[in-house]
Amino acid sequence: MTKCAIDLHELLLRVEGDRALMQDLLSLFKEEFPQRYQALREAVESRDASRVISEAHALKGMLSNLAAGEAAEASAELERLGRNKEIAKFPESFANFERIAKELSRQVAAYMAEVSG
């Protein structure tokens, strides 16, 4: 069974039961996430620790708001590596983030397709 990338119960609590707002946030995520993801990828590939910190931090905030705990933790790990200048560990950590992020994107797209009928 596939693990839920988003804790929908937690997300509903966060939006105080406002399903329209929840869908609004998910739509925003769909629009915003690819650019943020690409920016993080470029920062990792260029081994630019300060950019990795800022991009990973922004993603962490976005994913936390969405109650996407595992993805938020993976971006937090990249932020931590950036702060500690552990550049050699960037590729492995990003690969882990990428795997989680792809599953998250797939689940969000499926959910949106379901609710939009």
Next chain:
Amino acid sequence: MRILIADDELMSRRLLEKTMQRAGYEVTAVENGRLAADALCKPEGPRLALLDWIMPELDGPGVCREVRKRKDQSYVYMILLTSKERKEDVVAGLGSGADDYLTKPFDPEELKARLRTGTRILDLEDRLIEAREDMRFQATHDALTSLWNRGVIMELLARELTRSRREAKCTAILLGDLDHFKNINDTYGHLAGDEVLKETARRLVSSVRSYDFVGRFGGEEFLVTLNNCDPAFGLARAEKIGKIIADQPVETSAGSIAVSMSFGLLLSQEWGYLSVGDLLHEVDTALYAAKAAGRNCIKVAVPKGQQDAPFDRSTELMRRRL
């Protein structure tokens, strides 16, 4: 209550905006710290703020520092939103002037509870300002008539004389005293006397321009300064004021009471650099002369040596001079 939300991340901003609107706040949302600081530093800006820690242009602690630099404006209650949880980060955030901080992702109930704390503090500030303003009013105004009190009207007169000398303008000083006020008190009682004083004050204020000053000088004595007054019209304006005082009786709880006022008038530009005390002595002498001349009239104080000199103003003004 208005609240400012500053967060560069669109989802976070949307979530905060909706949560706050649902809680009844009027929300202004901006996407960077610079815009936040500018909005909060405006005189009528929001007094509650939720600030993301890391933002472009200016970060959350930077916004707090800018807002705290302002003086003489209402307090702004600021909460930093952060995913930073290390003790030194919290200390730095609060050290920048933030009132509180909240860790992201926030719980809506906790956020609203913390904002209620902020609102309580702002309410307290409002009550303290109101109390201070009441005390300031009481310290500067006469309790019965709400006119400037003696100390303040003398200060205002001194300031106005300095200004009129600098600008080669004229200030007309009018010292008025209600006629037969002791009789009013004795006949109708002190409460009716107070009502007469209050109504006289109201009539005086209504008879001058917004930039003239009216103060209670003593018991039934009132001091009026007609600022930037054309000397050719000083007497005419004083007469108009006297007419407004005496035209209608004052309706009091003890009955209708006829009132009139005697005035001493002094036009500052004729007196060179005499002190405020000396000018008041001269206008008081003129008032005394008006009383001696039968009351309900105006006498103009004229410097010695000019009393017999030819005047370049109307013969009417000359005729009425002391």
